Amino acid sequence: MNRVIQGRLLKLAAVFLFLQTLIITLAPAVRLRTWEVDYRWSQWLALLAWGLFAVLVHLFISSRLPDVDPYLFPAAALLSGWGILTVWRLDAGFGARQALWLLVVMIVFVFGLGLPTTLEFLRKYKYLLLSGGLLLTALTLIFGTNPAGYGPRLWLGCCGVYFQPSEPLKLLLVAYLAAYLADKLPVKLSAFPLIYPTLLVSGIAILLLLFQRDLGTASIFVALYTVIIYLATGRRRTILISAVILIFMGFAGYYLVDIIRLRLDSWSNPWSDPVGDSYQIIQSILAIANGGLEGRGPGLGSPALVPVAISDFIFAALAEETGLIGTVGLIAIFGMILIRGLRAALFAPDMFRRLLAGGVTAYFGIQALLIIGGNLRLLPLTGVTLPFLSYGGSSLLTSFIGVLILMLISNHLEEEPAPLPKPQPYFALGIFLSLGLFTAALANGWWAVVRGPDLLTRPDNPRRMIEDSYVPRGILFDRTNAPINTTEGETGSYTRVYKYPDLAAVVGYNHPIYSQSGLEASLDEYLRGLRGNPSTIIWWNHLLYGMAPEGLDVRLSLDLSLQSRADEMMLGHRGAVILLNAQTGEIYVMSSHPTFNPSHLNEIGARLNKDPNKPLINRAVQGLYPIGAMIEPFEQALYGNKTLTEDELQTVYETFGFKRAPLLRIQAAGPVTDSENNLHISPLQAALASAALSNHGSAPAPRIAMAVNTPNEGWVVLPALGTPFEALQAPAADGTAQALRVSGQNYWAHLGYAESEESPVTWFITGTLPNWQASPLVVVVALEENNAPLAQRIGQELLVDALSP
Amino acid sequence: MTATIVLILRLLLAIALYAFLGWALWTLLQEFKQQGDKLAVQKKPAITLYIQIDRGMENVRRFLQPEVMIGRDPNCDLAMIDEALSAHHARLTHHHGQWWLEDLNSTNGTFLNREKLNTAAVVITGDQFKCGNTVFGIQVEDSDGLSPTNAS
Numbered sequence: 035m036n037r038v039i040q041g042r043l044l045k046l047a048a049v050f051l052f053l054q055t056l057i058i059t060l061a062p063a064v065r066l067r068t069w070e071v072d073y074r075w076s077q078w079l080a081l082l083a084w085g086l087f088a089v090l091v092h093l094f095i096s097s098r099l100p101d102v103d104p105y106l107f108p109a110a111a112l113l114s115g116w117g118i119l120t121v122w123r124l125d126a127g128f129g130a131r132q133a134l135w136l137l138v139v140m141i142v143f144v145f146g147l148g149l150p151t152t153l154e155f156l157r158k159y160k161y162l163l164l165s166g167g168l169l170l171t172a173l174t175l176i177f178g179t180n181p182a183g184y185g186p187r188l189w190l191g192c193c194g195v196y197f198q199p200s201e202p203l204k205l206l207l208v209a210y211l212a213a214y215l216a217d218k219l220p221v222k223l224s225a226f227p228l229i230y231p232t233l234l235v236s237g238i239a240i241l242l243l244l245f246q247r248d249l250g251t252a253s254i255f256v257a258l259y260t261v262i263i264y265l266a267t268g269r270r271r272t273i274l275i276s277a278v279i280l281i282f283m284g285f286a287g288y289y290l291v292d293i294i295r296l297r298l299d300s301w302s303n304p305w306s307d308p309v310g311d312s313y314q315i316i317q318s319i320l321a322i323a324n325g326g327l328e329g330r331g332p333g334l335g336s337p338a339l340v341p342v343a344i345s346d347f348i349f350a351a352l353a354e355e356t357g358l359i360g361t362v363g364l365i366a367i368f369g370m371i372l373i374r375g376l377r378a379a380l381f382a383p384d385m386f387r388r389l390l391a392g393g394v395t396a397y398f399g400i401q402a403l404l405i406i407g408g409n410l411r412l413l414p415l416t417g418v419t420l421p422f423l424s425y426g427g428s429s430l431l432t433s434f435i436g437v438l439i440l441m442l443i444s445n446h447l448e449e450e451p452a453p454l455p456k457p458q459p460y461f462a463l464g465i466f467l468s469l470g471l472f473t474a475a476l477a478n479g480w481w482a483v484v485r486g487p488d489l490l491t492r493p494d495n496p497r498r499m500i501e502d503s504y505v506p507r508g509i510l511f512d513r514t515n516a517p518i519n520t521t522e523g524e525t526g527s528y529t530r531v532y533k534y535p536d537l538a539a540v541v542g543y544n545h546p547i548y549s550q551s552g553l554e555a556s557l558d559e560y561l562r563g564l565r566g567n568p569s570t571i572i573w574w575n576h577l578l579y580g581m582a583p584e585g586l587d588v589r590l591s592l593d594l595s596l597q598s599r600a601d602e603m604m605l606g607h608r609g610a611v612i613l614l615n616a617q618t619g620e621i622y623v624m625s626s627h628p629t630f631n632p633s634h635l636n637e638i639g640a641r642l643n644k645d646p647n648k649p650l651i652n653r654a655v656q657g658l659y660p661i662g663a664m665i666e667p668f669e670q671a672l673y674g675n676k677t678l679t680e681d682e683l684q685t686v687y688e689t690f691g692f693k694r695a696p697l698l699r700i701q702a703a704g705p706v707t708d709s710e711n712n713l714h715i716s717p718l719q720a721a722l723a724s725a726a727l728s729n730h731g732s733a734p735a736p737r738i739a740m741a742v743n744t745p746n747e748g749w750v751v752l753p754a755l756g757t758p759f760e761a762l763q764a765p766a767a768d769g770t771a772q773a774l775r776v777s778g779q780n781y782w783a784h785l786g787y788a789e790s791e792e793s794p795v796t797w798f799i800t801g802t803l804p805n806w807q808a809s810p811l812v813v814v815v816a817l818e819e820n821n822a823p824l825a826q827r828i829g830q831e832l833l834v835d836a837l838s839p
Numbered sequence: 840m841t842a843t844i845v846l847i848l849r850l851l852l853a854i855a856l857y858a859f860l861g862w863a864l865w866t867l868l869q870e871f872k873q874q875g876d877k878l879a880v881q882k883k884p885a886i887t888l889y890i891q892i893d894r895g896m897e898n899v900r901r902f903l904q905p906e907v908m909i910g911r912d913p914n915c916d917l918a919m920i921d922e923a924l925s926a927h928h929a930r931l932t933h934h935h936g937q938w939w940l941e942d943l944n945s946t947n948g949t950f951l952n953r954e955k956l957n958t959a960a961v962v963i964t965g966d967q968f969k970c971g972n973t974v975f976g977i978q979v980e981d982s983d984g985l986s987p988t989n990a991s
Binding site for chain 1: 841842843844845846848849851852853855856857858859860862863866867934935936
């Protein structure tokens with residue numbers, strides 16, 4: 035019967051791994067959305083190695099040890115196969131090494147199962163084995179290396195073969211404690227003389243690890259020691275004492291050891307430093323969030339974005355690609371191993387084997403919880419491996435030797451179990467580990483389903499930029515449907531192309547390193563296809579590709595032919611120009627100089643931020659200039675020709691909206707008052723106030739994004755964000771405009787000069803007269819220099835150009 | 840198209856994972872049920888006690904349950920009226936394939952084959968033990984319910 039159960043479970047595991055291998059093979063075709071791709075074949079070797087391993091061990095077990103627990107081996111085998119495929123998918127080189135390790139495990143397994151005295155050997159030579167393990171661990175203090183070339187030096191070995199002695203040391207400690215306590219327990223009943231030799235030995239081991247700064251393994255040792263003493267004596271005090279010691283160690287470590295403080299800080303408050311110390315944990319959570327409920331599919335996520343995804347963060351990689359559904363299954367399989375391990379302990383025929391089984395089960399449970407909890411930010415991060423799944427030969431071998439021990443212990447069911455005077459510790463251990471796994475599943479659900487959608491919109495989520503190269507981003511058109519920013523290339527290599535680079539400060543850019551700016555940032559949801567598309571399409575694309583659907587095109591109010599006139603004239607000068615429809619608020623021209631070419635961001639991006647000319651700033655809406663003499667027409671409109679009091683001046687500011695930032699789809703700067711109590715406003719504010727003079731006293735709400743092209747309803751109008759306001763009575767506005775009329779022309783104009791700490795400012799505002807029959811227009815020019823002729827020329831030529839059909 | 844096929848494969852992948860877990864759970868439940876059934880039908884070998892009341896007079900009691908409590912308390916499986924007995928005096932239990940006799944800290948002690956009993960001891964057919972003033976003879980049956988043949 036056992037043989038049948040084990041065989042059937044292994045077949046199901048094989049189906050699971052086969053499907054996973056197949057999906058990884060097909061993954062490139064899904065990513066590039068075509069059948070003509072380079073498929074990934076190499077990981078079939080991993081499946082082959084796994085199949086060999088599983089079949090041979092299964093045959094061996096069923097012929098030699100038919101009474102062995104039939105659940106332990108299939109569960110361990112499934113997890114290890116899953117781990118190897120994931121490691122292979124992340125890095126084929128490491129995957130191949132892990133597959134070779136699996137074959138080593140196979141040999142050890144068959145030997146260990148074949149020798150009937152394996153457990154006796156452990157018991158007999160407990161001191162020798164433990165001293166050997168301690169010695170090897172101590173040797174890492176002197177000869178230790180790290181295969182990666184950096185980081186803690188916990189390995190022994192050279193020339194490509196490395197071994198981490200602290201991994202098997204965990205099992206050796208468990209075996210020693212079980213053997214010692216089983217020998218001594220019936221004789222000595224008082225607690226202290228019984229345990230002080232074990233305290234000494236475990237203390238040495240823990241000190242060694244602390245010297246090595248292998249904090250994760252050290253805490254596992256403390257926990258394992260506590261659990262075994264508790265299982266043997268049944269005294270709850272041991273747990274209390276150990277908890278107190280761990281908390282004390284944590285506190286002492288926090289104030290004395292830098293790395294502990296760093297780990298605890300980045301755990302308790304990761305969002306404060308997402309690119310520094312907390313980078314790993316944030317990326318881990320982002321990967322889990324991207325996995326969501328159903329996962330992106332094997333080979334289809336981006337788990338390589340998490341540092342050390344193959345070992346410390348393999349759980350995050352699994353969560354991203356198989357989702358909550360996969361990780362809940364994974365956690366359940368761990369639960370299965372733990373329950374079968376505790377069952378083997380309860381039914382063990384003597385005290386040694388019972389304690390050994392309990393200890394090995396605790397080892398699996400505690401280590402898995404520690405690293406899964408670390409990946410999920412339930413616990414501070416410790417660099418331990420996830421048993422069976424993480425990359426690492428020592429870890430894989432140790433995990434399977436643990437399973438081997440449990441299987442050997444479970445093979446004595448025909449003997450009656452030894453009497454169990456205190457069963458509570460075993461139940462307590464079972465409940466504790468199950469609750470831990472349950473909490474991990476809940477936390478996984480929290481990040482993946484509840485918090486996931488919000489987290490994925492974080493700008494430090496690198497998946498957004500990966501998505502940009504696989505999904506075409508919407509095009510930004512001018513009002514005549516000429517493209518400004520567009521996307522070129524094909525799936526996997528889409529890039530943003532800037533057809534009209536002089537608009538960079540206004541329209542902005544979308545870049546993998548420098549993120550987004552301008553309208554590219556504020557219209558991102560439309561351009562990315564997350565708004566305006568039917569929600570079923572968004573959902574379906576997310577399910578299939580883990581990406582947004584094709585982006586939607588947006589039409590702007592800008593007119594490229596007028597814009598280029600303004601840019602030509604502004605070339606070489608600093609300042610801003612706005613041409614605005616005074617009635618509708620549509621912005622035809624928005625020019626900010628100096629500007630930059632976003633096509634060359636890779637080379638110039640780092641310099642732009644420090645450039646004293648501030649080319650990144652959109653001077654038309656974010657540049658703030660002192661009003662100076664530009665205020666005169668607005669004062670006259672309200673009060674006529676007289677010297678204003680301070681209160682009256684404030685009334686002018688309020689009336690023409692100089693005291694509040696306009697609402698536009700570009701972040702507009704609010705007005706500021708400088709040290710000499712002069713108000714600084716943006717050219718856009720000046721343009722809206724001027725519009726009131728040309729439009730019978732009413733200032734429009736500014737608009738730059740006009741419409742979005744949705745698949746179902748065609749072009750849909752994007753409404754203005756702000757509201758128009760009545761600044762003046764029509765006669766007062768019309769009168770002021772007429773008074774400013776340029777003789778012989780059909781427009782009014784005003785030149786104003788202002789002085790600021792940085793540079794002089796020349797303002798020129800002009801607009802159509804109230805009796806103009808077509809759309810009323812205004813132009814505002816702000817130059818950061820004392821250059822009245824240029825300001826005048828730009829304003830008048832632009833207005834005349836715009837007025838002539 | 841590719842993505843739809845892979846989506847179906849992903850669905851099958853999840854099904855395979857849960858089939859593994861589900862099948863393991865199902866067989867565990869089956870095993871659990873079987874063990875329950877087995878325990879329910881499993882018979883412990885009966886024990887027969889020959890209780891010597893007066894010279895030569897014997898009272899014979901046969902027990903089928905795995906635990907027999909002896910004492911003065913009327914709730915005991917074998918309740919006796921004997922001032923020298925404690926309320927819960929001694930206990931016979933069957934485990935590890937044997938019947939065990941155990942003294943429950945009684946005032947006057949339990950004597951197995953005239954020796955005072957300190958820890959639980961295995962009893963076999965032909966043993967005698969004394970609780971209070973009462974002497975009990977023991978006959979243990981095999982698990983198939985037959986008395987072992989008398990060798991003498």
